Amino acid sequence: MNAFDLTGKLAVVTGASRGIGRAMARGLAEAGADIIGVSASLGPGSDVEKDVTATGRAFEAIRTDFADPDAVRALGADLAGRERPVDILVNNAGTIRRTPAAQHSDTDWELVLQVNLSAQFALTRAVGAGMVARGHGKVIFTASLLSYQGGITVPGYTAAKHGIAGLTKALANEWAPHSVNVNAIAPGYIATDNTQALQDDPVRSKAILERIPAGRWGSADDLAGATVFLASGAADYIHGTTLPVDGGWLGR
Numbered sequence: 001m002n003a004f005d006l007t008g009k010l011a012v013v014t015g016a017s018r019g020i021g022r023a024m025a026r027g028l029a030e031a032g033a034d035i036i037g038v039s040a041s042l043g044p045g046s047d048v049e050k051d052v053t054a055t056g057r058a059f060e061a062i063r064t065d066f067a068d069p070d071a072v073r074a075l076g077a078d079l080a081g082r083e084r085p086v087d088i089l090v091n092n093a094g095t096i097r098r099t100p101a102a103q104h105s106d107t108d109w110e111l112v113l114q115v116n117l118s119a120q121f122a123l124t125r126a127v128g129a130g131m132v133a134r135g136h137g138k139v140i141f142t143a144s145l146l147s148y149q150g151g152i153t154v155p156g157y158t159a160a161k162h163g164i165a166g167l168t169k170a171l172a173n174e175w176a177p178h179s180v181n182v183n184a185i186a187p188g189y190i191a192t193d194n195t196q197a198l199q200d201d202p203v204r205s206k207a208i209l210e211r212i213p214a215g216r217w218g219s220a221d222d223l224a225g226a227t228v229f230l231a232s233g234a235a236d237y238i239h240g241t242t243l244p245v246d247g248g249w250l251g252r
């Protein structure tokens with residue numbers, strides 16, 4: 001299916017060092033895209049670099065801490081000012097702080113809102129402006145089941161992920177007329193570092209598993225297909241939607 005071919009495209013994937021972002025980067029590269037991976041710690045010789053170069057595609061690592069608004073603005077200016085434009089922006093970097101709401105500190109709240117929402121907007125504003133000017137581009141956010149539900153002991157994370165679902169619609173409304181597709185993917189419960197505390201909690205992990213119709217936790221690789229789809233011409237008429245990849249969780 002040529003509609004899914006990404007040959008010649010340049011994709012930026014944030015949070016590409018591990019987990020879901022690493023799998024998204026590998027999937028996009030397998031579909032033909034060159035990759036710029038971004039994360040707080042990414043450097044030369046990373047696992048994701050090996051994944052991408054093994055497909056024959058080019059890889060560049062950029063280290064940026066999304067907790068630092070100035071660093072995010074600098075990243076946006078760097079990417080927006082390059083000769084080779086960014087065709088696909090995957091806003092996937094994210095962090096989580098698990099503390100009951102009554103004890104949830106300002107520090108945790110502000111960090112999670114900055115990394116998971118404000119940085120996503122600042123980067124997308126910078127890169128998206130070029131997409132709008134060129135009249136094409138794909139933006140994909142990583143939302144969450146907590147873009148729909150409240151979660152337990154993660155109020156900042158839930159607020160940020162609800163914000164991502166709203167931002168996806170807001171940007172799509174403005175940018176769809178310019179043939180820039182803005183959409184989100186909502187992963188279900190995926191076995192990564194983000195959910196390690198839940199996997200390690202026998203009560204929570206059992207309760208979660210029992211509620212997943214597919215009968216298993218997701219793997220990061222489960223997100224690759226939806227990412228390639230939303231990044232490709234096959235999704236040209238899809239704007240402002242959040243696509244759950246959740247083993248059926250939301251339908252239950």
Ligand SMILES: NC(=O)c1ccc[n+]([C@@H]2O[C@H](COP(=O)([O-])OP(=O)(O)OC[C@H]3O[C@@H](n4cnc5c(N)ncnc54)[C@H](OP(=O)(O)O)[C@@H]3O)[C@@H](O)[C@H]2O)c1
Nearest residue numbers: 015017019020039040041065066093094144190192193194
């Ligand atoms: N796992 C799930 O079940 C699940 C479900 C729904 C949504 N999500 C979302 O999926 C996305 C990826 O999560 P994951 O499960 O793959 O988690 P993960 O394995 O913990 O990976 C998180 C990624 O985000 C990067 N990151 C974290 N804080 C950062 C910061 N301050 N600046 C720059 N990069 C930062 C990390 O970079 P470093 O390696 O450099 O720290 C890493 O690449 C997140 O947005 C998360 O909220 C996950």
